[in-house]
Every structure is written in C-alpha cells, then in structure tokens.
Amino acid sequence: MFRTLPLPAYAVALQSLPGMSSERLQRILAVCAPDEAWAEVIKGTQPEGAGNDAPRKEGSDSPATTRRRVLRWAEQEAERTARWTGAARNTDVTSLWDRYCQAGIGVVHLRGDGYPPELSDDPEAPPILFFRGSRSNGLVELPAPRVAMIGTRSSTGYGRDVATAMGAALAEVGVSVISGLAHGIDTAAHRGALSAEGGVPIAVVGSGLDVVYPPSSRHLWQQIAERGLLISEFPLGSSPSQWHFPARNRIIAALAHVVVVVESRTHGGAMHTVAAADLRGIPVMAVPGSVKSRASEGTNMLLHSGSGVARGADDVLMELSLMGWVLSPREASEGADSNESATDFLGAISPVQQRVLEVINWDPTPTGKIIDRLPGMSVGMVTVTLAALEEAGVVRSGAGWWERV
C-alpha cells in the first residue's frame, strides 16, 4: 500500500536519521527538496549538501598527510551514507508522518510551503518547525507585530509583576507576545498576555511538542495551544536537553520585532537571546531594576550599554511605532488608575507606617532586616504595621520577606 505523502513527511523522515544534525539538514533542505533527498538516501547515495567538505591541503602538510586525511574523510562520508541508507530502508515514513497528523501538529520545512519568511533567510534557520495551536493548519501565518519577553527563571516578584502587566498591556492592543514558557519571567509574561483579550501568544519551547517542560506549566501550555501558537524545532518525544534552550532562544529572537528583557543576570539564557537578537539587528529593550537586585544586574547592564528603556508597555509600543506599527495604546488609563490608589493611601499614612515603609526595599527585603532596621520598634509593632500596609496594598509579603509594590 502506497500513498503520496506531503513533502514535510520526508523532512521529518530525514530528521530522524541517525547523526542528522540541525545544520546538516539545513544545508540539505537549502538546495534540495525533502522527497528528492530521501530518495537519494534510499538509493544509497548522499544527498547534496549532506556531506562535510573535503579537507584541503594545509600549508605545512606533506602530500602524504593530505592524502591520508582525504582518505579518512572519504571513509567517514561513505560510512555515514551507508548508515543513513540502512536506517532509511527500515523507516516507515507513512507511520512516522501519521504520528504527527494524529497529534494535530503542523510541520513546515525550510524552503517549503508555509515556512515563516522571517526565518528562511536566517543564518541559523531551523530546517523543520513543528507547530501546534489554533493557527497551525499546516500553513502558519505568524501574527504581527511580535514582541519577545524574556528573562531569568529565578525572578523576583517585581520582575514577574512587570512581565505580567506588560504582557497584558501588549496583548490588549493586539501585540503577539513571544516567550519560552520557562519558569519565572517567561511564564509571567504569558500569563499576562493570556489575561487580555487580544494578541496571539507564541511560545517557542525546547522539547518535543508532546513533552511538557517544565511539567508545572502544563496548564499554560494548553492555554497557549488553544489561543495561540506553540512552536518547536524538535521532533515529537524529544526531551528538553540542555543545549535545546540556547537553540530555542535564537528562534525567539529571530521571530520577534522587539526583544524586551525584563529581568536577567549578566549571564544566562536571556543574554543568549539578546546576543542572537543583536546578531540579527533586532532592537533589544530592557526593564530597569534596582541596582541592588541581582536579578536586574543584566538588564541594568544592557541599559548602560545603550539598550532601549522599557518602563512599561508604552515604551515598547513607541519602539514598535517607530518601526511602522501603528497601535492604539488603550491600556494607559488603567495603569494610571492603579498608581493613583497607591498614592491616595500614601497620603493617609501614619507616621509609624511611614517609618516601616521607609526601610522596605522595592525588591524583596527579609523580615529580619526590616526589624533590625527599626531598632526602637518592638517586633510585634513592626509585624502588625506590615500587616496593615499589606492590607492597604502598598507592600506584599512573601515567605519571610516583604517588598513594596
């Protein structure tokens, strides 16, 4: 029984070959259609672009050395081709493809139909992309404009607040929020985006689309599949290996029109995304944070080196409007309202509350520190004042720490 399979089926089959790296597949698909490449492999020949370049003679090499290296190279090439052919002849392309069809996952490949044009000229273009979501009917149209919101997994309440508010405000005016579904800022940004009416949230993940990672994000994962788009370059069943995440970050950067770093240390995943964005000339904005907060070290460093300042959604919308996207900022009025209520309360604050408020930082402050900073006040007095301030909404309590809001 034989049926004609669509081209992406062969791309998936090529990806499943042993030792097929993303770069190699990219080279193959750049010059050759997947079904043709697959036919070559079945035949026992090497598809164009699959091999490594033959070694050249290097300056100091003797002719004998060069010959030895060329021979070794030819051996390796032949060995790989043989391995592929063996594997390919044992591969049932139809059943492999059926898995994707049954899972409701869309597949597009480089140079194929529906492959996002934003990525096709990318130097590190993913050879295959897997999609799941309301928009993934085989051909994917990415919503626009798109803002990537990224940040550290060990975030503070401040960072998550900003991410949620910004995500909501951007989604409200129809901006699509891209993130990686990791803990911390990523999750907060998507929560915000999902809380608003508009916008199509996009999540680019580092595992196969049937492997929910981190497991605690299962609910968010489903919500995004329902209302937005889940994207991965890894086949079904891929577990989240460590190297998947930097790879995933380049897709986040490449898909975004603006990258906003909410909170990040000076090193880490978010900074990889920033580097990837810089490489592609995509503007990077950073949310300023306390100079004492370690979670804001990276963002403050970016600001110092000239990144755009993202104090809120308005700043991001301004950047987008400079790029030609006209969006009406409707959320501005709401933000002002919430600020007003806090200001109202600050007017009615008692002297004792004022004293306590003064020693609480904008980033989490341990309760012990607050008590030690108020040597004249009893522990009971400090705690009851903190409780009153919390009720009024000017501070927030964590597990053993407090921060201003």
Add this chain to the structure above:
Amino acid sequence: MDGSPVTVEVHLSNGLPGYTVVGLPDASCRESRDRVRAALLSSGLSWYQKRITVNLAPTGMRKAGAGLDLPIAVGLLMAGGEVETASTEGIAFIGELGLDGSIRTVPGMVSLVDAVRANVVVVSPAAVPEAQIPGGKEVRAVGTLAELVAMLKGMKPWPPPPRPVLAVAGSRVEPGGGSRARRTRFFDMADVRGQRLGRRALEIAAAGAHHVMLVGPPGSGKTMLARRLLGILPLLTRDEAVEVARVRSAAGLGVDGDVLSRTPPFRAPHHGASMAALVGGGSSWMRPGEISLADRGVLFLDELGEFQSGVLDGLREPLEEGVVRISRARSSAVFPARFLLVAAMNPCPCGEGSVPGQCRCLPPALARYARRLSGPLVDRFDIRIGLSRPAPEELMSKDRGEASAPIARRVATARQVALDRGGCLNGAMPDADLDLHAPLTTRAEAILARKLATGSLSARGMVRVRRVARTIADLEGCSGPVEEHHLAEAIEMRAGIGTLAPELAA
C-alpha cells in the same frame, strides 16, 4: 528505660569440672566465666574444681552486659562457703569485674539501682554519683572483690556512706560536646548582635516550647542562636534532673562529678546520624538515642536537609507523644523524649535563597531540596524564620544585645502563666482549648481571616499560629484575648522559610 532485678543462683555439684550460665545470657554474660575466675584468683581466693551452674532468673528475659559479674562472684563464694549466706542478706550487687579483682561500673546504673528490691546496693566507687540519684537506697562503694569479701566476713568495716548528690542550681555547662564537668560560662544572648527576629523567635520558643526552624544562608548565625537557647530555658526541677541523669546513665554516659546537673541537656547530633543513633535502639542493650538524651532539653539538628529523610520522619511520633517506643524482635523499650527541637538549614542548595532573586538555584533543584523534608515534619515547627547575614555595621557595633538572664526571667514567668492557665505549655495546647485559652480580638480575627482567604495560611497553620500568638501575649503579660499585634507577629514567625518550599509555608 526501667531496670529489672535479676536473681543470680549458683549451684556447685560434683562431676566433671565445668561452668554453665543458663537463663538467656548474651555473649558478655557468658564471658563472665573468665573474668570471675581471674578476679577470684587475683583476689587470693580459689576457683572451684566442680560442676558450676549459674542461673539468671527470671529466665525468660534476655540479660546483657557484664553487670552480673559481681553477683555471680559473690554467689560462687557463698556456694563454696567462703562467705556466710546471712551476710549478704538484703544487699544487691551491681558491677563488672576486672581480671585483677577490681569492681567496675556499668551503663544504666541509675535504673538498675532503682530497680533492685534490696535496701543496700554495693557498687564501684566510680558509680556512686549515679547510684545515689534514685535515692532511698544505701549505697556502698567497694573498690575490689578482696575488700568486699573482707567486709562480708566482718573483717573490715563497710565504707562510710558517700556524700549525697545535690542538685546544683545555676550550674550551666558548655552545651554540645566537651565534658559536662568542664563548667564554662554558657553562651550568652548578649553576644548576638542584631538578629532581633532570631532572638525574639528563641524567646518565644523557650516560653511556649514551640519547635523552631531557622533558615538562612551560611554565616547568618543559625548555630550561634541555637546554642544560646539553653541559656534562656528554665533550670530543671529535681525530678526532671533525675530523669535526665537516668537517660544519660542508660546510654552509658554517666554523671560527671558528684553533682546532679540542673542544666537542660543540649544535643547536637551530626547529620550522618542513623535511625538507631537518633531515635534509640540496639539489639540486646537498648540504648536511648539522641532524642532521649535531649529529653527536657534541646535537640539541635544542624543542616536538617542533610539528614536521611527516613531518620527525620522517625522524629514525628516522639514529637507528638513525648516518648519513643522502640520495639525489636527480642525486646522493647520506652524512653522519654520531651525535647525542644531546633533545626537549622540553608534555604536552598546555593545557600542564598532567603529572598527571591538572590539565589542561583534553578526551580527543579529547589524542588528537590524542599522534597528532602516531609510536609508533616515541617508542619511540626511552630516557628519558622528566615535569617539573613548581619550587616557589617551591626557586627562591628559595640552595643551588645540583651543578656540571657533577663530573657530567662521573662521566659520563666510566661511558662508559669501558661501552666497555671491550661496545665501545659502553649506548644502542647490541645486544639480544643484554643478558643478557651487563646480567644482573639475582633481585629486579630480580621487579620487571620484575611490570611486564610488569600491562602497564605492553612487551617492547620492557623492553629499553630494561634498557639504562638498566645505565647507572645503571655510574654507581654497580656492575660486577655490575643490582640492583633500578637497575631501578626505569630504569623510572621511562621512565614519565613524563603524559597524553601513556599508551598509548605502556609
């Protein structure tokens, strides 16, 4: 932990010379043959070339240890006619024999002396302090078997009664490790600079017998604070001191000098401790574990997360019941275990995670770390606070904190108030008595309702918070309902375990 008296019967008969011990002896009892024989010969007495049968009654119970050497030797001498049977009437003998005929002490002397029915007990001079603790028995200290025989024959007078053991008030000794006899100035709270939250937590813990968990990065003073808890606890009563001495004796630790210490014990086992070491156990000799050695005192578990989780879960029932029941195939024992548990640990593997944003650990690592502690165990801690490293200016500051003595006085007063009110300390107050003994003012109720509504406090957490709030009110001398500042402080005392298992914080 109670001893049981053993009657030693010795029978000599004609036949092939031999020596048999019957009545479930263990290896060290059976070895008594060689020790007794050598001791008799060294003491100028003779060994009987006869068939010797030693029976240890009651026969159904396992006997362990060398404490029966002395009675066996005396029994032999009586059977051989060396000493008059009448001369040993009403005298109990406890001790191990050396090959030179010297009499040695054995573990568990306090319980053994207490258990024997005779009014006179002969022990080695080293065992006199322990032997005197139960009271009511005449203790005779005899150094060697030869002396004992001379005394039993009436050729030498019995030794004068030893000086009675006194409970010495105010004797504080260095907690944890080191000789208890080496009396040093105890760790004083005045040495702790800053850390008002930690100091306050210890005061509340001492006053209400609430278990404490201190969470903080390395260098935040967790151990320093925990060691100072001893100095603010009330001294033991005489009965309590006897109980403590009894456990120490059962563990073979003995009593130092000739005083009965009224200092509460402080035990700080290393986190490698096994279940038997911490909870107690053994096969033939049931040894009390660290939790029983800490009875009436403080059990300090540093690096709580490093203990084996099974061992930690073994603490749960003793924490509830105040005793530990150890059962083995051949024996079982009940040891007291009413201790104040103080645990210290880092907030996360990197140690910096007291507040979000400072920690380098990733969520899965944090989750793994938090999983080392079982929820039910963490729940037993009424007080859970986060400590942070003191600021440099606090460390350099010349003003010392409040000293232990005034704190100890407040603690004692508050304890008395609680005992007068409910007959128990607040940490052990039954849930049913909360509304009776710890009613809330309307405003305090509002705070509690808000915390429950936001989910930052669970129903079980609420009960614990109310107990702590009662203690805080007692410390303040407030006998009426619990007010809002008491409650707010109690909530804060339970809130703080940083990034460590925030889901357990409630």
